Amino acid sequence: MSSEKTSTLLAFALGGIIGAGIALLYAPDSGYETRKRLRDGMEGAEDWAKDKIQDAKDRFSNSSGTVKELLDEKGNDFKSAYSAGKETYNKSKTKFFNENA
Numbered sequence: 001m002s003s004e005k006t007s008t009l010l011a012f013a014l015g016g017i018i019g020a021g022i023a024l025l026y027a028p029d030s031g032y033e034t035r036k037r038l039r040d041g042m043e044g045a046e047d048w049a050k051d052k053i054q055d056a057k058d059r060f061s062n063s064s065g066t067v068k069e070l071l072d073e074k075g076n077d078f079k080s081a082y083s084a085g086k087e088t089y090n091k092s093k094t095k096f097f098n099e100n101a
Helices: 002-025 031-099
Strands: none
Touching: 002 031
Protein backbone atom coordinates (compact mmCIF):
# COMPACT_ATOMS: atom_id res chain seq x y z
CA MET A 1 0.00 0.00 0.00
CA SER A 2 2.84 2.39 0.81
CA SER A 3 4.49 1.92 -2.60
CA GLU A 4 1.15 2.70 -4.28
CA LYS A 5 0.92 5.97 -2.37
CA THR A 6 4.54 6.78 -3.22
CA SER A 7 3.95 6.03 -6.91
CA THR A 8 0.82 8.16 -6.96
CA LEU A 9 2.58 11.04 -5.22
CA LEU A 10 5.54 10.78 -7.58
CA ALA A 11 3.27 10.76 -10.64
CA PHE A 12 1.35 13.76 -9.28
CA ALA A 13 4.57 15.72 -8.62
CA LEU A 14 6.02 14.84 -12.02
CA GLY A 15 2.79 15.90 -13.71
CA GLY A 16 2.91 19.18 -11.82
CA ILE A 17 6.48 19.82 -12.95
CA ILE A 18 5.64 19.05 -16.57
CA GLY A 19 2.51 21.22 -16.38
CA ALA A 20 4.51 24.10 -14.93
CA GLY A 21 7.03 23.81 -17.75
CA ILE A 22 4.31 23.90 -20.38
CA ALA A 23 2.67 26.87 -18.67
CA LEU A 24 5.97 28.74 -18.76
CA LEU A 25 6.36 28.04 -22.47
CA TYR A 26 2.98 29.60 -23.18
CA ALA A 27 3.38 32.50 -20.74
CA PRO A 28 3.24 36.02 -22.18
CA ASP A 29 6.74 36.85 -20.90
CA SER A 30 9.70 37.53 -23.17
CA GLY A 31 11.80 34.65 -24.41
CA TYR A 32 14.63 35.58 -22.05
CA GLU A 33 12.35 35.59 -19.01
CA THR A 34 10.75 32.30 -20.02
CA ARG A 35 14.12 30.61 -20.55
CA LYS A 36 15.33 31.95 -17.20
CA ARG A 37 12.25 30.54 -15.45
CA LEU A 38 12.71 27.20 -17.19
CA ARG A 39 16.37 27.06 -16.23
CA ASP A 40 15.56 27.86 -12.59
CA GLY A 41 12.77 25.28 -12.58
CA MET A 42 15.00 22.61 -14.06
CA GLU A 43 17.67 23.23 -11.44
CA GLY A 44 15.05 22.78 -8.72
CA ALA A 45 13.70 19.64 -10.41
CA GLU A 46 17.23 18.26 -10.70
CA ASP A 47 17.85 18.77 -6.98
CA TRP A 48 14.48 17.20 -6.16
CA ALA A 49 15.21 14.18 -8.39
CA LYS A 50 18.67 13.71 -6.85
CA ASP A 51 17.14 13.74 -3.36
CA LYS A 52 14.52 11.16 -4.36
CA ILE A 53 17.16 8.93 -5.96
CA GLN A 54 19.32 9.12 -2.83
CA ASP A 55 16.31 8.30 -0.65
CA ALA A 56 15.56 5.25 -2.82
CA LYS A 57 19.19 4.11 -2.64
CA ASP A 58 19.18 4.47 1.14
CA ARG A 59 15.93 2.51 1.46
CA PHE A 60 17.25 -0.21 -0.83
CA SER A 61 20.53 -0.58 1.04
CA ASN A 62 18.68 -0.76 4.36
CA SER A 63 16.21 -3.34 3.08
CA SER A 64 18.90 -5.43 1.38
CA GLY A 65 20.69 -5.72 4.73
CA THR A 66 17.47 -6.92 6.33
CA VAL A 67 16.93 -9.47 3.56
CA LYS A 68 20.50 -10.73 3.93
CA GLU A 69 20.06 -11.17 7.68
CA LEU A 70 16.79 -13.01 7.13
CA LEU A 71 18.37 -15.33 4.55
CA ASP A 72 21.32 -16.03 6.85
CA GLU A 73 18.96 -16.84 9.71
CA LYS A 74 16.76 -19.11 7.58
CA GLY A 75 19.87 -20.74 6.11
CA ASN A 76 21.10 -21.58 9.60
CA ASP A 77 17.65 -22.94 10.50
CA PHE A 78 17.70 -25.10 7.37
CA LYS A 79 21.18 -26.42 8.14
CA SER A 80 20.13 -27.30 11.69
CA ALA A 81 16.97 -29.05 10.47
CA TYR A 82 18.95 -30.93 7.81
CA SER A 83 21.54 -32.07 10.35
CA ALA A 84 18.84 -33.22 12.78
CA GLY A 85 17.03 -35.10 10.00
CA LYS A 86 20.24 -36.74 8.83
CA GLU A 87 21.12 -37.80 12.37
CA THR A 88 17.63 -39.25 12.94
CA TYR A 89 17.81 -41.09 9.61
CA ASN A 90 21.18 -42.63 10.46
CA LYS A 91 19.99 -43.72 13.92
CA SER A 92 16.83 -45.26 12.44
CA LYS A 93 18.82 -47.02 9.72
CA THR A 94 21.26 -48.47 12.27
CA LYS A 95 18.40 -49.58 14.53
CA PHE A 96 16.59 -51.19 11.59
CA PHE A 97 19.65 -53.15 10.46
CA ASN A 98 20.44 -54.23 14.04
CA GLU A 99 16.90 -55.54 14.51
CA ASN A 100 16.79 -57.35 11.15
CA ALA A 101 20.27 -58.81 11.20
